Amino acid sequence: xxGLDHVLLFQVSKLSVVNQINKLVGYSSPAELGIMNDLxxxxxxxxxxxxxxxxxVGYGIGLLSYVVPVYIAEITPKNLRGGFTTxxxxxxxxxxxxxxxxxxxxxxxxxxxxxIIPCLVQLLGLFFIPESPRWLAKMGKQNEFESALRILRGKxxxxxxxxxxxxxxxxxxxxxxxxRILDLFQRKYAHSVIVGVGLxxxxxxxxxxxxxxxxxxxxxxxxxxxxSIGTIAMAAVQxxxxxxxxxxxxxxxxxxxxxxxxxGTCLGCFLVGVSFVLKVRDHEWxxxxxxxxxxxxxxxxxxxxxxxxxxxxxxxxxEIFPINMKGSAGxxxxxxxxxxxxxxxxxxxxxxxxxxxxxxxxxxxICGVTVLFVAKxxxxxKNRTLEEIQASMNSFSIEPK
Numbered sequence: 001x002x003g004l005d006h007v008l009l010f011q012v013s014k015l016s017v018v019n020q021i022n023k024l025v026g027y028s029s030p031a032e033l034g035i036m037n038d039l040x041x042x043x044x045x046x047x048x049x050x051x052x053x054x055x056x057v058g059y060g061i062g063l064l065s066y067v068v069p070v071y072i073a074e075i076t077p078k079n080l081r082g083g084f085t086t087x088x089x090x091x092x093x094x095x096x097x098x099x100x101x102x103x104x105x106x107x108x109x110x111x112x113x114x115x116i117i118p119c120l121v122q123l124l125g126l127f128f129i130p131e132s133p134r135w136l137a138k139m140g141k142q143n144e145f146e147s148a149l150r151i152l153r154g155k156x157x158x159x160x161x162x163x164x165x166x167x168x169x170x171x172x173x174x175x176x177x178x179x180r181i182l183d184l185f186q187r188k189y190a191h192s193v194i195v196g197v198g199l200x201x202x203x204x205x206x207x208x209x210x211x212x213x214x215x216x217x218x219x220x221x222x223x224x225x226x227x228s229i230g231t232i233a234m235a236a237v238q239x240x241x242x243x244x245x246x247x248x249x250x251x252x253x254x255x256x257x258x259x260x261x262x263x264g265t266c267l268g269c270f271l272v273g274v275s276f277v278l279k280v281r282d283h284e285w286x287x288x289x290x291x292x293x294x295x296x297x298x299x300x301x302x303x304x305x306x307x308x309x310x311x312x313x314x315x316x317x318x319e320i321f322p323i324n325m326k327g328s329a330g331x332x333x334x335x336x337x338x339x340x341x342x343x344x345x346x347x348x349x350x351x352x353x354x355x356x357x358x359x360x361x362x363x364x365x366i367c368g369v370t371v372l373f374v375a376k377x378x379x380x381x382k383n384r385t386l387e388e389i390q391a392s393m394n395s396f397s398i399e400p401k
Contacts, residue, residue: 053112062334062338065314065334065337065338066330066331066333066334068088069085069088069314069315069317069318070317070318070326070330071132072084072085072087072088072318073085073315073318073319073386074132074133074134074135074318074386075130075132075133075152077153078383078384078385078386079250079383080250081250081315081319082249082250082254082312082315082381082382083246083247083249083250085249085311085314085315085318086242086245086246086249086311086312086315087246088311088314089242089245089310089311089314090239090242090243090245090246090311093238093239093242093306093310094239095118096235096238097235097238097239099111102114130147130148130151130152131144131148132148133145133146133148133149133152133166134166134170134323134386135323136148137166137167137170138170138323138324145163145166146159146163149162149163149166162385165385165387166387168387169387169390169391170323180328181328181331181332183325183328184325184328184329184332189325189329191377191393192320192321192322192325192329192390192393193329193332194377195316195320195377195378195379195393196316196317196320196321196329196332196333197332197333197336198373198377199312199313199316199317199373199378200313200317200333200334200336200337200340201336201340202262202366202367202369202370202373203309203310203313203337203340203370204337204340204341204343204344205340205343205344205363205366206262206265206269206305206309206363206366206367206370207269207344207348207359207360207363207366208265208305208309208310208344209341209344209345209348210344210345210347210348210351210359210363211298211301211302212234213345213348214348214349214352215231215234215298216231217349217352218272218294218298218352219231219291219294219295219298221276221352221356233295233299234298234299234302237299237302237303237306238302238303238306239306241302241303241304241306241307242306242307242310242311244307245257245261245306245307245308245310245311245312246311249312249315249382250382250383253380253382254312254315254316254378254380254381254382255374255375255378255379255380257307257308257312258308258309258312258370258374258378259371259374259375260304260307260308261304261305261307261308261309261312262304262308262309262367262368262370262371262374263304263367263368263371264300264301264303264304264305264307265300265301265304265305265309265363265367265370266364266367266368266370266371267297267300267301267304267364268297268298268299268300268301268302268304269297269301269360269361269363269364269367270297270360270361270364271293271294271296271297271300272293272294272297272298272301272360273297273356273357273358273359273360273361273364274293274297274357275289275290275291275293275294275297276294276356276357276360277357278290278293279356297360309370313337315381316378316381317330317333318330319381319386319389319390320379320381320389320390320393321390322390379392379393
């Protein structure tokens with residue numbers, strides 16, 4: 001089993017339990033698992049110990065990939081929610097880039113030990129952050145709910161309207177049973193599930209993990225003597241473009257950023273596909289263009305993906321599901337995302353062997369479909385409370401006062 005297999009395994013195992021524990025326990029569990037994992041990896045002298053460490057990674061990532069954006073969305077004001085949730089993606093990009101650089105100068109066992117540091121920081125930090133006010137309200141802990149909201153908004157902030165809005169919505173939700181995984185396929189949840197699952201499918205089947213994992217091979221196939229230059233350029237593009245996405249999230253809105261991002265990934269895949277078409281042409285002047293076209297295409301794809309498609313589906317996922325179905329729906333959506341990641345990662349090399357140009361034209365087509373999907377089905381959630389968003393998308397809900 002590889003790392004993605006372990007993440008998939010955990011997504012299946014947590015479908016029925018994630019709503020039974022609070023968000024802080026959800027945070028601490030992967031942090032503890034991460035510490036055990038990094039110790040296991042660094043000290044492993046046998047294959048089973050190495051696999052045990054990787055299994056721990058899968059469990060931790062599987063839980064964090066869902067709990068983090070949901071927690072951030074539940075504690076932030078509506079005018080800052082998108083940017084704050086996308087900062088999670090920015091931090092992932094920074095961590096990946098830093099790990100990439102460290103991996104060039106230290107051995108993998110040392111790198112695994114270094115991974116303990118952020119896990120410890122996170123675990124200790126959990127003692128200083130409040131529980132999600134909406135989760136407390138759902139559990140009927142009214143005093144703790146108002147106290148947590150007061151801590152988050154500040155002592156002098158007027159939280160009366162927000163408190164009333166959350167209470168009214170919780171009264172509606174509490175009349176309903178906790179949604180099970182099969183309940184998600186009822187008509188009243190259809191819009192939320194279609195948007196959440198659809199965005200994750202389109203995000204992964206646009207080819208992001210295939211391009212990321214096989215970047216060096218793509219550049220070598222396109223005519224570069226080494227894939228390292230292109231790979232470093234990809235890493236350099238990710239952080240500034242993700243930062244730009246964070247800054248624009250609550251100004252331009254989710255839908256425009258998603259459509260621009262998807263259109264950019266479509267163009268990037270198309271350019272890479274063209275570079276492989278040019279490769280079979282028997283013209284020297286065309287062959288000289290191939291590496292440049294491939295590099296531009298991959299960088300356009302990477303930058304565009306980092307701008308929106310990388311983080312916004314997780315933002316929207318954290319916003320659209322009512323609290324009575326967040327556990328089951330969020331787990332389903334996260335499972336679909338990691339399953340798509342595994343499928344693309346596993347099949348990408350086979351697709352390249354079948355037709356390099358054809359593979360990227362397929363990805364370009366899927367990215368084009370993403371633009372249409374967002375335009376037709378994805379709601380704009382900018383400057384709307386979670387209760388307003390969920391009431392507009394789920395037929396059982398009442399409009400907040």
